[in-house]
Amino acid sequence: MRRLATLLLTALLLTPLAAVAQGLTDHPGFVDFGDLDGIADVEPTVEVSLGPALLGFLRKTVANEDPELSSTLGKLRGIELRVFELRADQLDNARDQALSISKRLKSADWEPALRVRGGDGTVHMFMKTRDEIVEGMVVMIVESGGDAVFLNIVGEIDPEQLGSVASRFGVDLDDL
Amino acid sequence: MTDKQLPTWFDERIEAWLDDELSGSEAALFEARLATDPLLEREIERATRLGAQLQDLPGLQAPSSLSRNVMEITGNSFALPKLAFPAWGWSLGGACAAALALMVTLGPAVLPGGEPELQPTAQELAKARADLALALGYVDQAGNMAARQLGGQAGALTVRGLLEPARRLNSDGADTI
Numbered sequence: 545m546r547r548l549a550t551l552l553l554t555a556l557l558l559t560p561l562a563a564v565a566q567g568l569t570d571h572p573g574f575v576d577f578g579d580l581d582g583i584a585d586v587e588p589t590v591e592v593s594l595g596p597a598l599l600g601f602l603r604k605t606v607a608n609e610d611p612e613l614s615s616t617l618g619k620l621r622g623i624e625l626r627v628f629e630l631r632a633d634q635l636d637n638a639r640d641q642a643l644s645i646s647k648r649l650k651s652a653d654w655e656p657a658l659r660v661r662g663g664d665g666t667v668h669m670f671m672k673t674r675d676e677i678v679e680g681m682v683v684m685i686v687e688s689g690g691d692a693v694f695l696n697i698v699g700e701i702d703p704e705q706l707g708s709v710a711s712r713f714g715v716d717l718d719d720l
Numbered sequence: 721m722t723d724k725q726l727p728t729w730f731d732e733r734i735e736a737w738l739d740d741e742l743s744g745s746e747a748a749l750f751e752a753r754l755a756t757d758p759l760l761e762r763e764i765e766r767a768t769r770l771g772a773q774l775q776d777l778p779g780l781q782a783p784s785s786l787s788r789n790v791m792e793i794t795g796n797s798f799a800l801p802k803l804a805f806p807a808w809g810w811s812l813g814g815a816c817a818a819a820l821a822l823m824v825t826l827g828p829a830v831l832p833g834g835e836p837e838l839q840p841t842a843q844e845l846a847k848a849r850a851d852l853a854l855a856l857g858y859v860d861q862a863g864n865m866a867a868r869q870l871g872g873q874a875g876a877l878t879v880r881g882l883l884e885p886a887r888r889l890n891s892d893g894a895d896t897i
Contacts, residue, residue, distance in 0.1 A: 594851055594855075599848075599852075601839070605849075625851070625854065625855045660865060667865050669862060681859075695858050707863065
């Protein structure tokens with residue numbers, strides 16, 4: 545009797561919490577950036593976590609002014625962003641982290657879409673696809689200038705539509 | 721099942737007896753049995769240990785991802801309190817009821833597919849919009865950095881064209897995976 549009650553108590557306590565976590569973390573397009581916390585002992589200067597509910601509200605608010613953005617947001621489940629401002633001597637650590645995540649993604653059947661190394665820095669981009677539908681995207685940027693960016697967009701993504709929307713947001717990153 | 725079973729009446733009253741909630745006649749009956757029944761004594765010891773373990777459990781700090789998700793799903797309208805096992809003592813029934821109430825209260829808001837009832841404030845929406853713009857800005861930046869690698873196309877490319885330079889980089893034998 546008490547054993548049953550204990551089990552029931554445990555189940556009741558854990559069920560809603562696990563369900564909350566499953567809201568996003570069980571999505572095939574989700575990537576846990578938890579290991580990044582404290583990269584090179586530096587806390588992220590930007591930490592964004594947009595979940596399905598907030599994205600849903602955003603979608604509604606822009607439905608009239610920007611139907612394309614609204615449509616894009618309607619298919620997204622979450623956005624996770626971590627940005628680190630690093631010194632030059634800490635960039636190797638960020639590059640190592642990006643490579644480590646890249647290996648993890650490859651082993652999880654993420655498709656490497658692009659890796660660029662140049663004077664600006666490095667860019668890694670991965671996509672998770674199923675039946676030719678993009679279910680998640682990871683963009684990792686390690687700028688030579690010192691910023692390291694880790695971005696995970698979760699949900700059904702139309703790259704063309706996403707790109708069109710991104711270009712219209714008019715964010716001048718140099719001013720940030 | 722060969723184990724000797726404790727009569728239901730006594731089994732159901734162990735926690736009440738530990739909490740000193742039995743009536744005088746029930747307590748007398750219970751204690752008379754306890755004086756002669758080692759099984760009842762063992763069950764009481766087990767319940768005592770369980771209660772002590774529950775009380776000794778450290779406060780549980782919800783993982784940041786969890787509190788983040790809860791706040792998002794509920795529109796950031798309240799902060800998730802630090803989770804801790806309260807001193808429920810032996811009242812497992814009460815604990816179950818409390819957990820059930822918590823699930824019923826939060827369930828519709830936090831379970832996948834549930835309809836969030838709390839609306840984010842205008843300020844929270846504005847911040848979310850800024851966050852979204854920032855994230856998409858970095859997507860755009862990734863496209864621009866890829867384009868620059870192709871030579872002088874910076875500023876014009878977004879992720880809309882990110883796959884295109886990727887294809888070109890691939891065909892050019894450049895540094896792509």
